[in-house]
Amino acid sequence: MGCQIGKTNQIQIRSKYNNLVGIKFQEAIESSNPQLKQLQHQWNQFEIKDFTTACKFKQSDPTRFRKYLMNGALSSNRWLLWKGSLFVENIQESGCYEALLKTSQNQFDSDIEKDLPRTLPGHQEFNKKSQALQNVLKAIAAYNNDYVTGMNQVAGFLLLVNGMDEEEAFWMLNYLNINPQFKFLQLYQTNDSQNSGNQFEFVTKLLNIFHKHFKSQMPQLYQHFEAQDITQYCYIWKWIFSLFLQTFPFEVVLYFFDFMIANNILAIISLSLALLKHFQSHLLKLDQNEIAQFITKLQECSDVFDRSKHSDHLCVEQIIIYATQFHEQLGFSKLEETLE
Structure with a gap:
C-alpha cells in the first residue's frame, strides 16, 4: 500500500499516462484519484476561460490566485494558470520562435541529440526521437546561446502538460530559465573556474x-x-x-x-x-x-x-x-x- 509497491505496479501506474498528452494526460491522473475530485470540489475551483481571465484574476486578487494554484489546479485551468502566474504570453515575441528554428547548426546540437531519448523515459511521446522536444531545445539553445542537460526533462514535462504546443513550451521554459524568481538554467550550470572544482x-x-x-x-x-x-x-x-x-x-x-x-x-x-x-x-x-x-x-x-x-x-x-x-x-x- 502507498509506497510499499514494486516494479510491476510502477509499470502499471506509468502505463495509464505514458501515451497521453495535454488535457487527457492531466484528466487521466485526476480520474484515477477520486480523492482529488473531492478536494477540488472542496476548494471550489472554477473554470478559467482564457489567458486574459487568468491575468485579471491574478491582478485583482493575487493572494487568492496564489492559493488557488498552490492547492492544485484543475486540468482545464492548469496551463492558463501557469501562464497567468508567469505572465508568459506578455513576453512572447512574434515570429521569434520560427526564426530560431531556422538558425544553422550550432554547438549544442549534439548534446540535444543525446538528451532526446533520455527525456522522461517510459512515455511514448519520448520513446522515439521527439521532433517537438528537439525544436524547443534547439530554440532555447539558440535564444540563450547556452544549453545544459536537465533542460530536456523540464521541456518534455511542459510539452506533456500543454499538449505538445512547442512555442508556448519554449516561452515558458525560457521564462523559468532566466527569471530571477526561478533561475532554472542555473540549476544545471557548472562553474568551470579552477577554484570552484567544477561545482554546481x-x-x-x-x-x-x-x-x-x-x-x-x-x-x-x-x-x-x-x-x-x-x-x-x-x-x-x-x-x-x-x-x-x-x-x-x-x-x-x-x-x-x-x-x-x-x-x-x-x-x-x-x-x-x-x-x-x-x-x-x-x-x-x-x-x-x-x-x-x-x-x-x-x-x-x-x-x-x-x-x-x-x-x-x-x-x-x-x-x-x-x-x-x-x-x-x-x-x-x-x-x-x-x-x-
Missing part, C-alpha cells in the same frame, strides 16, 4: 539553505540521517537537480509544479522539507539501507491523494499544507534575502 554553484547554495532549515526544523530526523550516514546524494540532490521529475510519479510532480510556479525556486526547498516532515515518524524507525530503499520507492507511489494516516503513505494534500507553512514561516517569499 546554484544547486550547492540551495542545498545549504535546505540543510540549515532541515537541522533547525527537524533536529531529531537530521541527527538520525547523520548517524545513518544518509548523504544529500541519496535524496535531496536528486530532488533539486531534477525538479522532482526523476524521483516522483507524474501525478505528484504536477502538483509540485503548481506549487513552485505559484511561488519561486525556493519552493523546491519547502516541498523537500515538507516531504521529510510528512515521513518523519516512519523514517526515524529505519536504518540506512531501509531509508535508502524507502526514498527510492517514492517514485513508485500510488494513491497519492489518500488521506489515510499511514506514516509511510505519500499524501500530496498534506505535503502541500506543510510546504505552504514552511514557505511562509521561513521567509522564502523574500528570495534575494534568502539566497544571500
